[in-house]
Each structure stands twice: as structure tokens, then as C-alpha cells.
Amino acid sequence: MTISQPRKAELRRWREDVIRHLEDFPRQYAALESAMATFGDNFDEGLFKESFDTLTDMEAYNRVQAVERAAGRVQNYIADLADRGVKLAQLIRPPMRDQGSTAQQAFEALRDASVIDAGLCRRLARAQKARSTIEHSYVRVNAGDAHRAILVIQQTARDFIGPYRDWIAGYLNASDALPQGHRPGLNS
Secondary structure (H helix, E strand, C coil): CCCCCCCHHHHHHHHHHHHHHHHHHHHHHHHHHHHHHCCCCCCCHHHHHHHHHCCCCHHHHHHHHHHHHHHHHHHHHHHHHHHHHHHHHCCCCCCCCCCCCHHHHHHHHHHHCCCCCHHHHHHHHHHHHHHHHHHHCHHHCCHHHHHHHHHHHHHHHHHHHHHHHHHHHHHCCHHHCCCCCCCCCCCC
């Protein structure tokens, strides 16, 4: 399978997208953790369920929605980073599987390139499906499933960002002007 060479403008856009996502990722991840903390230090499932199921306490329900939105955004960042990185490195994507997504293809391409291991790849695919379920099948999702999905997204994003950041640095050339000594990602 041959891959057509991307235009310089595409490469520049993908680099800029990766840089912006990596620079903003710490803030998005902190927003997720902050939203989760409104349900206790350990993201208490009982408190979350009570707020998720409420019909009258809209302040509590809005806290649930804040967690869901933050989790969705973090997962979107992960999927976008994977996709842009695969394009930038011109990795070959595995064939699309039934019920698969372009994000899953990108995760598998990163696995095949030894950027991430098979276990993390499976967890990333699960996190992507969880995000889709929360956002697109909301009326059928129960509090326990949403709670588990949010935890998977939080933990998987944390495990992904370090190896990805280290790998992608080789594809971000000096003309993209990352501040000297700046290492975008979770610990910026």
C-alpha cells in the first residue's frame, strides 16, 4: 500500500494542530480532574449516580454534565493527537474493522509503530467507544456505565500522553517554534 506524499501545507497544519493540542492538554486534563473531584477525592460512584439520576437538583446534574464534557474533550484530544501523529509520521493505518473508527485505526497504527503497547491500544479503543456512548447514546447510558467510562478515559489519557509526546517530538521541527525547554503534555 502506497501513501501519497502530503503537501507541505498539510504537514504544517498537522504539526500546528499537534503543538496546540499538546500545549492545551494539561489544562483539559486538569479540568477533567477538577470536575471529577466535585464527586469526592476518589470520584465516588454513589455521589455521581445520585447526581446523574436526579430529576430536581439541576446544580448536581450540571456537575455530572461538566464531568462528561471534560471527559469527552480529553478523549477528543487523544483521538486528534493520534490521528494527526499518524498522518505526520505517514504511518500506514490498519484496515477499518467492523464498528471501528478512524481513531481506532490511528491507535492501531501507533501500536504497530511501537509508540504504544497492545494493552494501551485496547484501552484507547475502549475509551473512544465510551466517549461515543456517553455523547451519542446518552438516554440509554446509566450512571455506572458513565462513571466507568469517565475513569477509563482519565486513566488511559494519562498513560498515553507521555509516550506519545516523546515519540511525536521527532516530527515537530524547529520551525514550529516550541518554546525552548517546553515539553507539551500532561506535566507542562
